[in-house]
Amino acid sequence: MSKRLNRREFIKILGAGTGGALVGASTIQTFAGMKTASSADLITEGSIEKTPTYCELCFWKCAGWVHKKDGEPWKITGNPDDPNSHGRFCPRGTGGIGTYTDPQRLKTPLIRIEERGKQVFKEATWDEALDYIAAKMNKIKEKWGPECIALFTHGSGGTYFKTLLKGFGSNNIAAPSYAQCRGPREEAYLLTYGEGVGSPERTDMVNSKCIVLIGSHIGENMHNGQVQDFSEAVANGATVITVDPRYSIAASKSKYWLPIKPATDMALLLAWINVIIEEELYDKEYVKQYTYGFEELKKAVKKNTPEWAYPITTIKPHLIRETAREMAKNAPATLVHPGRHVTWYGDDTQRVRAGAILNALLGSWGRRGGFYAPAKAKVEKYPLPEFPKPKKDWKDAFPDQFPLANLALSSGICDATIPTPGKDCSFKGWIVYGTNLPLTLPEPKKTIEALKALELVVAIDIMPMEITGWADVVLPECTYLERYDDIRISPGRESTIALRAPAFEAKYDTKPAAWIAKELSKKLGLEKYFPWETFEDYLDYRLKSIGSSLEEMKKIGVKKLAHDEDLYFLNGEEYEFGTNTGKIELYSTALEEHGFDPVPKYTHHEEPPEGYYRLNYGRAPMHSFSRTTNNSYLTDLMAENVVWINPLIAKEWDIKTGDYVVLKNTDGTKSNKIKAYVTQRIRHDSLYMVHGFGHRQKQMSTSYLKGADDTNLMSRVKIDPIMGGTGMRANFITFSMEDV
């Protein structure tokens, strides 16, 4: 069966044609009388200016150039010297100007004049807004202590608020990117190798001969450099093994697509480890020289044969063997990709660790085609006075829980805000920078409960996101195209830095985060933590420490620095790993110490009840969560999400592609209406949608009620006892036919 979308349908389905918008069209003019002059010749007319930037549409932060023509915004392109993008931006970055031109942006500071959740604000001056915040912060400090204020952050500008909060006396700084995303991965690799994977990931995929993706939909998650590496490896003939209940784009590039029964990945990983050990396919020298606990591992996985895994995973034993042999054949240039968003079922640290163990058996850590040792530029920090020492932190609310959490949990701070008998629930103020918590944190009812209990909620954002509706004070930040930010220092194969300079004047009454934090620091008597006169001074100081300057960086955008680290292990060389034993721990002594399984074990996870399907969710290449779904260039490509349904299921429910359906979960929570996409590309036991849609903010009329919000359906989570990650694939949904 072939599903062909012709151009008009594509626009209809994925673009929802916005009709007569005329942005930029008037700049096309034709020369009268010149037969050969088509519109195309005239694009280069006019004066062109370029300003360096790094992108803020996702966390990859690709460096590029903002082009203006006759002073008007034109386009954004990549900087060829940038290792994160190699001069090629992804659709989001390319469409970044849509963020700047969005007419629905926040335009002025706002102060609430009604109870929280009712969106009645008055416009305020910056002075009024910051005075209001400072007064409340001081009141909280006096009454409950400075630690009772927490910061949620995602994005470049968060750094200044971190400084502010630390200066104020609180270390409760959380990013959903930890407990709701890649936290278990970092901890799993830290436990195994004594080092995390980092971002951008230290995967040497461009040189891999075999790539194993487990629920990692590269290509749909448009992590730029990584997609480039993947496509290069595919073009070079790498064998791709994709484990996914959905026929993802990556699956379509794979030699082996293993449509696994959801929630059973651990069984497959253990069976692979079993085959590699039993058939003696592992890298014996590497295992002997660098690893600890091989015998214990061997014993632990003895029973996890492919035949054992078959009824659990639905993957046939011969395929498990064949793929394990394929991995071994290409080792050490085999990459069992660690994934990124890995908070699925609550045993996520253990599952990711199983993959890390597999990599160790294949000898791919520290080897070409596996994982490299990243370089990172060392740039002097602007000198700041010492921060006060907080007396307590978020962990006090969770005695004896999550012993291996190395970063604060957003979900934990949320829990510790809701008044609960017998729990030290002490948070009274939230500062929320660029983090749309209602569409980010699972168990959204708890988020709302916490928001209602707070004494102060401040939201700093560009768009009137859902979180701003719950804030007492809304501070409008200008977009990344209108501001300087701190120097980008990304780990990678090369040591590089990148500059973001303002390409445009800040629109409306918006301000850069650095300015906002500094001005607020003055109101709080904390100006000593922002000792720089202007942000240019701050940047110039840091840049001069590496022999560059703001002036130079404005011209080049990206600078490569000398570094002498080896990318890979040297043959036979001894290495000490940052674990208890100094070895790669196949058997984790740290997990043993804390009473967890030292070797990963299979746990059976709950299955959907009759008539329900597992809610799976993921990414689309043209969007970054709920952040971009109001950007006109990007909504032009994808204006709403769809729910993927296997044809057998669709037949049972009499649903056709294009029908709008309402979904509901086992707790009776319903979704906004969402379009059905009936496709062979998904198993019969799960439904899938792209995360980030279903905005409920009328102020964002472009995205208002477009598609469904998966987070809203996540009323249940499975908590990872090791580090507190919130497993979000524990929700089961069905169709609510009375609402169709």
Place this chain on the structure above:
Amino acid sequence: MARYAMAIDTKRCVGCADCVVACQTENNVPIGYCRDWIVQDTYGEYPNLSMEIRSERCNHCDDSPCVRCCPTSASHYAEGGIVLVTHDECIGCKACITSCPYDARYVHPEGYIDKCTFCIHRVKEGEDPACVAVCPTHCMIFGDLDDKNSEISKVLRSRKYKTLIPEAGTKPHVFYLL
């Protein structure tokens, strides 16, 4: 003489639609319209599936029905075989839209017909078209078929490829590597 063409590697393409946005911003294509677009063809039944992903656009055909049927000669062949529309000669009659087997043209809100130009303004400067230059998967190759040593000539000699709707007989110049 040059004969410009494009080869698009369906094995590399992930269908991210970056080419669509890059074209829109480069060429001031209004929001809601596009000169290039993505097609995903899925074949087979679960779990035996295959997929082909293509970035599509005007095929800059050798024998273009759009040029043939244009009553004002606004649609014409420019250098290197690139098919262009001179906007101020176009009366917006849409004969070309009806004649194009690839559905590659649209009515610009200002009334004329618009479509892919292979970014001739960039090509003249020695640059690749915007879609080719932006593609994160490097799936597109633009070049001159008359130059036997060009990358596109080489890739078309070494790889299997196809064109779209060859039975229309228009001699399209966008090739899909398989």
